[in-house]
Amino acid sequence: MEIVTDNLENEAPIRPLFDAQRQHARIVALTKAPERIGKLKKIQAYLLKNRTGLTTALYTDFRKPPAETELTELFATNNELNVAIQQLKQWMKPHPVPTPLAMLGTSGYVRYEPKGVTLIIAPWNYPFYLIIKPLISALAAGNTAILKPSELTPATTAFIREMIRSLFAEEEVAVVEGDATVAQKLLELPFDHIFFTGSTAVGKQVLAAAARNLTSVTLELGGKSPCLVDETADIEATARRIAWGKWVNSGQTCVAPDYVLVQRLVKDRLVEAIRKAVQRMYNADGKGVQASESYARIINNRHFDRLKALLDDAREKGCTVSMGAQTDPADRFIEPTLLENVSINMGVMQEEIFGPLLPIIPYDTREEVLRYLTGRDKPLVMYLFSQTASATDHWLDRTSAGNTVINDTLIHFAHTELPVGGVNQSGIGKSNGFYGFQEFSNARGVVHRQFGVLDLIYPPYSDKVKRLINFFVKYL
Structure with missing residues (x-):
């Protein structure tokens, strides 16, 4: 989605909806x-009753395998619902804080109050989960919400529209459909919070629009998330987990491994193990990946052409294709592909790939890896594969990422007790469980004065008062 500044001729319905x-x-x-x-349970009941409708919608939009939809869209959403339903009472209670000595005679607590009217703009790659997950947090925090689903997944958008209309009045939750001009018009309104999931480039535009109204934002963006494999890693398990994390949803996942940095001693073993893992996952019957019912398609022709151009550019500049590279534009199919001998001047190493191409880069020393990572944007997630705690501690101490997963990929997104989100170029704010509830809440600090000695320092500033103030400055 690219935000544009064109005026929307039929803007009238949006402003009254916002005002309502x-x-x-x-x-x-x-x-x-x-x-x-009760509202969250309504969503949960609807999903369980209409799960076939959801899997059909995602298959219609980009041939997402029904089992993959059940796992990455339905299970992930239901997981978030369960945590909010079970823990919301505790989240909403006042959270007491310790009383500093200088505040003797007072008590303090944090009260989480709703921000108000919220806007949720979702991407196309996980078009259901990435709009309903923040909605769960918004409703748990006591807000109203306007949802802007992706125009690139019309079947899923229709499912979302029907679900929301059947469960909520428009003045509480509403779906607004349309392209980038609709998103732009929504962003002109003075929302109390905006939750955007998408690219870094568009995230900057969303942040600029929000700044005009001093609206708080959560930006879940992307970037080039590295996968680091050292010589101690369990190569077979590592290969399976990288293959799944990279090629689920045909690589169209913001937290997918974008490239692999692997110790040269184990590079060839890893490449061969990844080949075997892909064979087991997507070509077990020998009919080819394109015939597999477990492999999704690229969302549209524009994104297919972008990925094909990245592949062609890498080949023209001297990369080696170690696996895959078969494409079919009529089917929007790109085979799981491994690229070796890549260089920094190739497009695959300059922009987020967001597709089934995976560069493999060997390294010899840790210092070489640090030089490679230093100066690059902080990623949404870093994946570390190692069997030694000292190695993982080394990388955790010397790198920065929104999240880190050790010896697996993607699983942090389903961990509802951990914050998920980016840092700097890869995002602002966090989601998941209580952290999502926090994002849609104002943490209102409350101090209750019961008794105390603070009024002893009121003017006039006599010598006695000055001595008391001096005591406060030095000892409290």
């Missing part, structure tokens, strides 16, 4: 945990 939600937000803010949990 702003009025209703005052009522929703007063809801207690049982009411909010």
Whole structure:
């Protein structure tokens, strides 16, 4: 999605919808945990009843295998629902804080209050999960929400629209459909919070638009997430986990391994093990990956052409194809592909790939890896494969990433007790469980004065008061 500045001729329905939600937000803010949990349970019941409709929609949009939809869209959403339903009462309670000595006679706590009217803009790659997951957090926190799903997945958008219309009044949750001009018009409104998932380039535009209204934002972006494999790694397990993390959804995953840095001593073994893993996952019957019912397609022709251009550019500049590279534009199919002998001047090493191409880069020393990573944008996630704690500690101490997974890929997204999100170029803010609830809440600090000695330092500033202030400065 590219945000543009064209005026939307049929903008009239959007502003009244926003105004209606702003009025209703005052009522929703007063809801207690049982009411909010009831809304989440409605979503859960709808999903379990209509799961076939969801898998059909994703298959229609880009041939996403139904089992993969169940895992990455339905299970992931239901997991988030379960945690919010089970823990929301605790999240909503006042969170007491310690009393500093200087505040003797007071008590303090943090009260989480809803921000108000929220906007959720979702991408096309996980078009259901990445719009409903933040909605769960928004509803748990007591907000209203306007949802802008991707125009590139019309079948899934239709499923979302029907679900929301059947469960919520428009003044509480509504779906607004359209292209980038609709997103631009929404971003002009003074929302209380915006949750955007998408590319770094568009994230910058969303942040600039939000700044005009001083709106808080959560930006879940992307970038080139590295996968580092050292000589102690369990190569067979590492290969399976990299293969799954890279080629689920045909590589169209913001937290997919973007490239692999592997110790030269084990590079050839890893490449061969990845070949075997792909064979088992997508070509066990020998009919070829394209015939597999377990492998999705590229979302549209534009993205297919972009990926094909990256592949052609790498080949023209001297890379070696170690696996794959078969393409079929009529089917929007690109085979799982391994690229070796890549260089920094190739497009695959300059931009987020977001597809089934995986560069393999050997290294000899840790210092070589650090030089390679230093100066590059901080990634959304870093994957470390090693059997030694000292090695993982080494990389955790010397690198920065939104998240880190040791000896696996992707699984952090389903860990609802951990914050998930980027850093700098890869994002702002966190989601998952309580952290998502926090994002859609204002942490309101409350201090209650019961007794104390603070009024002893009020003017006039006599010598006695000055001595007391001096005591406070030196000892409290």
